[in-house]
Amino acid sequence: MVDNVINTNSVSIVGKVISQKEFSHEMYGEGFYTFNVEAPRLSDHSDVLPITISERLLINVNLDQGTYLVIDGQLRSYNRYVNGNNKLLLTVFARDIYSPNNEEELQELLKKPNEIYLDGFICKNPVYRTTPFGREITDLLIAVNRPYNKSDYIPCIAWGRNARFCEKLKVGDHIKIWGRIQSRDYQKKLSDGTIYNKVAYEVSISKLEFVENDNNRNEKELAWE
Numbered sequence: 072m073v074d075n076v077i078n079t080n081s082v083s084i085v086g087k088v089i090s091q092k093e094f095s096h097e098m099y100g101e102g103f104y105t106f107n108v109e110a111p112r113l114s115d116h117s118d119v120l121p122i123t124i125s126e127r128l129l130i131n132v133n134l135d136q137g138t139y140l141v142i143d144g145q146l147r148s149y150n151r152y153v154n155g156n157n158k159l160l161l162t163v164f165a166r167d168i169y170s171p172n173n174e175e176e177l178q179e180l181l182k183k184p185n186e187i188y189l190d191g192f193i194c195k196n197p198v199y200r201t202t203p204f205g206r207e208i209t210d211l212l213i214a215v216n217r218p219y220n221k222s223d224y225i226p227c228i229a230w231g232r233n234a235r236f237c238e239k240l241k242v243g244d245h246i247k248i249w250g251r252i253q254s255r256d257y258q259k260k261l262s263d264g265t266i267y268n269k270v271a272y273e274v275s276i277s278k279l280e281f282v283e284n285d286n287n288r289n290e291k292e293l294a295w296e
Contacts, residue, residue, distance in 0.1 A: 079190035080145040080215045080223065082163055082252065084120060085180045086110035088138045095123060102126040105162065106134060108142070110185045110252075118185060118254045119270070123147070124165040132168055139177055143167040146187060146252060146274070148223045159224060161272040163252070185251040187274055189225060191215035192245050199238035209234040211276075213246070226273040233276055245282040250275045 086108030095103045103125055111117045122142060132140075144166040151158050171177040195212040202208060211227040227248060229237040240246070255271045 080217065081188045082142075082144050082146050083183075083186045084108060084110050084122075084140075084142045084163060084252075085177075085184040086120065086140065086142070088134055088136050088140060089119065090136070092124075092129075092134050104129070108140065111181060112185070112251075118252060120185075120252055120254060120272070121162045122165055123162045124168065128165060128168055133170060139171060141169055141171060141180060145217075146189070146223065146225055148225060159226075161225070161252075186249070187252055188247070188249050189213060189215050189227075189274065190245075190247045191225070193240050193242055194224065196242060197237050197240050199234060207231055207234040209237040211237055211240070213248070213274075226271075227276055228273050229276045229279070233279060236281075237276075237279070240281075245285040247280040247282060248274065248276045249278040251277070 088106060089109045090107040092104040092106040095105045097103070103123055105121055105123050107119055107121055109117045109119050134140075142163060142165050144164045146161060147164040148159055148161050151160055171180055191213040193211060194214040198210040200208050200210070207230065209229045211229065213225045213227055214222045215225060216222050227250070251274070253273060253275045255273065257269055257271060259267045259269050261267070
């Protein structure tokens with residue numbers, strides 16, 4: 072069961088610690104902590120990503136700010152009620168963590184600093200749109216199953232020809248995606264005029280596969296709808 076879940080939700084992050092760890096919660100006597108890492112993109116930008124980790128993985132791990140870490144795990148979602156509203160929160164749940172042995176190993180790892188693979192199902196009608204600069208985007212919400220009848224709900228974003236393809240997907244369609252987790256800053260204005268700076272997390276899709284043998288239609292039918 073666990074191996075199957077890892078095969079459907081796999082994350083690998085190489086990043087720099089940029090915050091102190093904070094206690095998050097305890098489950099069955101096991102404490103969990105959160106901290107942020109900055110994972111560089113291949114461009115000049117970086118993504119600031121939240122990490123959740125068990126105290127049992129922190130033995131002999133240096134979490135000082137500025138330390139580079141390799142983190143393998145899963146992208147998890149959970150709901151939190153804030154001011155009467157249900158908010159979907161995302162975090163990278165660490166299953167393994169270590170520091171590169173030397174600068175040469177670090178530079179090699181930084182060639183692919185942020186990778187994610189998801190195998191899940193469309194659980195909300197896709198939304199196609201274009202940016203002010205004319206880029207085509209489709210927003211998706213993918214449900215990825217995990218043990219004990221739970222699922223993680225992951226916002227994803229497809230670009231260009233993938234956006235046009237994903238626009239035609241329907242609720243229940245089975246897809247596999249590869250990409251990276253990205254953070255996006257935005258502002259939210261309340262009714263009283265107060266403006267909050269907020270951060271959204273989503274998966275930017277670089278490659279996807281439509282699983283024909285687990286859907287009621289094939290990719291050819293999808294392309295010509």
